[in-house]
Amino acid sequence: MTKAQAVIGSKCIVDFPALGVSSVPAKVDTGADSSSIWASDIVQKDNGELTFKLFAPQSPFYTGEVITATDYSIISVKNSFGQAEYRYKLKLQLKIAGRIINTHFTLADRAKNSQPILIGRQTLRGKFIVDVSKKTEAGKKRLLLLSVFVSENVATFVKGVKEHSANLDIKHTTYDNLLFSFDKNRSRIILRDTGEDISGYDIVHLKTSVERDVTATVARYMEQRGRKVIDGTAVQHFPASSKLYQYNLLVNAGILVPKSIFMMPAALAEEGSYELLTSKLGTPFVLKDIHSSRGRNNEVIYDKAAYDAMVGRTQSEQPVYLVAQSFVPNNGDYRFLVMGQKIVLAIWRRRQDETTHLNNTSQGGFAELHDLTEIPTRVQLDSLKALKAVGRDIAGVDMVRDTKTGKWYCFEVNDGPQIASGAFTEEKQKAYASFIKRELEK
Numbered sequence: 001m002t003k004a005q006a007v008i009g010s011k012c013i014v015d016f017p018a019l020g021v022s023s024v025p026a027k028v029d030t031g032a033d034s035s036s037i038w039a040s041d042i043v044q045k046d047n048g049e050l051t052f053k054l055f056a057p058q059s060p061f062y063t064g065e066v067i068t069a070t071d072y073s074i075i076s077v078k079n080s081f082g083q084a085e086y087r088y089k090l091k092l093q094l095k096i097a098g099r100i101i102n103t104h105f106t107l108a109d110r111a112k113n114s115q116p117i118l119i120g121r122q123t124l125r126g127k128f129i130v131d132v133s134k135k136t137e138a139g140k141k142r143l144l145l146l147s148v149f150v151s152e153n154v155a156t157f158v159k160g161v162k163e164h165s166a167n168l169d170i171k172h173t174t175y176d177n178l179l180f181s182f183d184k185n186r187s188r189i190i191l192r193d194t195g196e197d198i199s200g201y202d203i204v205h206l207k208t209s210v211e212r213d214v215t216a217t218v219a220r221y222m223e224q225r226g227r228k229v230i231d232g233t234a235v236q237h238f239p240a241s242s243k244l245y246q247y248n249l250l251v252n253a254g255i256l257v258p259k260s261i262f263m264m265p266a267a268l269a270e271e272g273s274y275e276l277l278t279s280k281l282g283t284p285f286v287l288k289d290i291h292s293s294r295g296r297n298n299e300v301i302y303d304k305a306a307y308d309a310m311v312g313r314t315q316s317e318q319p320v321y322l323v324a325q326s327f328v329p330n331n332g333d334y335r336f337l338v339m340g341q342k343i344v345l346a347i348w349r350r351r352q353d354e355t356t357h358l359n360n361t362s363q364g365g366f367a368e369l370h371d372l373t374e375i376p377t378r379v380q381l382d383s384l385k386a387l388k389a390v391g392r393d394i395a396g397v398d399m400v401r402d403t404k405t406g407k408w409y410c411f412e413v414n415d416g417p418q419i420a421s422g423a424f425t426e427e428k429q430k431a432y433a434s435f436i437k438r439e440l441e442k
Contacts, residue, residue: 006097013200014117015095019425021054023197024061026096026117028130028217034077034089035103035120038110041066042088050088052107055116057185060224064185066269073152077106077173083361094123101127132246145172145203147208148217154207171201174209178306180217180262182247185254189221203228205442206235210264211321213242213290221246241415243290243323246390250410255382259326262290265319274307279323286325286357289314293414295358300327328409331357333400334375335367336383337417340393340438343380344431346370367423379408386413394419394435 001029007027007112015022038231050069055062063278065123071091087106094103096119103123110116124130143335147154150172158172173191178198181188189198198204204222206215206229220236222228229235247257261280268271277285297320301307314320330349336343348370359365372380383397419428 005127005129007097007131008097008127008253010130011115012096012119014119015276016054016092017095017100018093018231019054019065019067021061023184023225023316024117025112025115026119027115027310028119028124030121032118032120033122034075034106036087036106036108036110036118038113038116039107039173040109041334042107044088047162050090052088056109058111059116060187060252061116062185063183075106080389088125099127106293122390127189138428141168142201143168143170144198145170146172146175146178146202146206147172148210149174156209175214176264176266177415178214178218178264179267179326180244182251182383183259184256184259185251187221187248187251189218190264198222199225199227201227205230211242213245214264214321217245217248219304220245224252241291242321243412244321246413247323249389250386250413253385255389255410258328258411260323261325262321262323265315265321268296268311269315274304277307277393281324281326284327286321286327287311288325289318290321290323293416295360298358300357309361327357328400329403330359330400331403332365333398333411334379335414335417336368336380336399337419337428338387338392338395339431339435340433341380341384341387343383343428344435346372346375347424353440359431367428369424382408386410390415 010028012028014026016024016030017223027077038055038059039052042050042052044050048070050072051065051066052069053062053064057064072088074086075089076084076273079089087108089106091102091104094101101123110118144432145154145158152218156168162168162170173193177192177276177397179190181190191198197216198226199222201222202228204218206218209215211260212235218268219229219232223232223236244262247260250257259281261277263273284300284302285308287299287301292298297312301310301324308352311322313414314322335347336348337345337347346369347367349365349367351357353358379399383399386397387395390413392413392415392419394415396414398411398414399408400411419432
């Protein structure tokens, strides 16, 4: 017995379960013979292996993960101009309209296309029926309504709206149900109760607000993925001073940050949250206040007792918003003082002893000036990119090198980098005077 053919629209949302990629918009085109997917850094090696990365750094779905394939072919296809070009073709596991299939895709540069994925006839044949009047596979638009808590009034309101809109699927949930993660070149916001990415919804309404950086991050995340946000422009009028909002901006600018997980204070205190964090981050990991500076509320967590103690202490009265982060072993960090897209000082900071993980001079750390020629060019460029990503003219960009892996991570873009105090005040004064002169001469 054959499976019934599912009805999908001219646009749909697809997942690639085997690759851990989900909620990607796709165009369904019955006029195209084969399916294609956006790929970059495509290399055929001498040993016959094919390596590539899905999407590209400018795509919000890009992870930077290198995929290796040995079972592939090279075919000739006609591009949109009618010209023949050669592409690699291979089989990928695809989830579409709730059905998982293995189907062939060609690897293509779709940077200029409206959708990163094209679903063609070969994938559709015998499995799906295309109804061009439908824009999603379920034939309904999806609204995600977020509020601080679920009240009886709002529940009644949602029920009434559904009665007046048969083609609208509404999910009402709280901010406590959100889980934010940042890893490599990828950010994700998922619903904890279902595990689905919120970008699977067509529109989000932040009905009531919590901390503004939380709502701003949700709004920016959705709009980066082509989704609508009620009052999205107003919500994003927020200075990128919190670590949560910064991480989303930095990751989408292609800058490496330590693997991080953020949940609302109430969710952190729930049974099983410690186990969830250790399963994703390992131990030890760091818990830090997304709003604080100078090392306040920033601790290394080695066990559940330490976790419970910090969560209990920081949630007892006015809740502190904490982000959990992989511990990065290091011998110190660099504070790059950047003014007007120019690194004016490179300050090497190291902790006073091994009783602390903090290198901040405000926490007793030592500081010395380093020549920029001692620092890799790529690290300097990432620092400038970080400043641009958060929209600052003056900031201190904190970069750390992992002593085990050699990778460099951006810890923070500090918008109050002590230009009038701290170490090397005379050098800061001179650098600031030069910066103002440059600005006035523009």
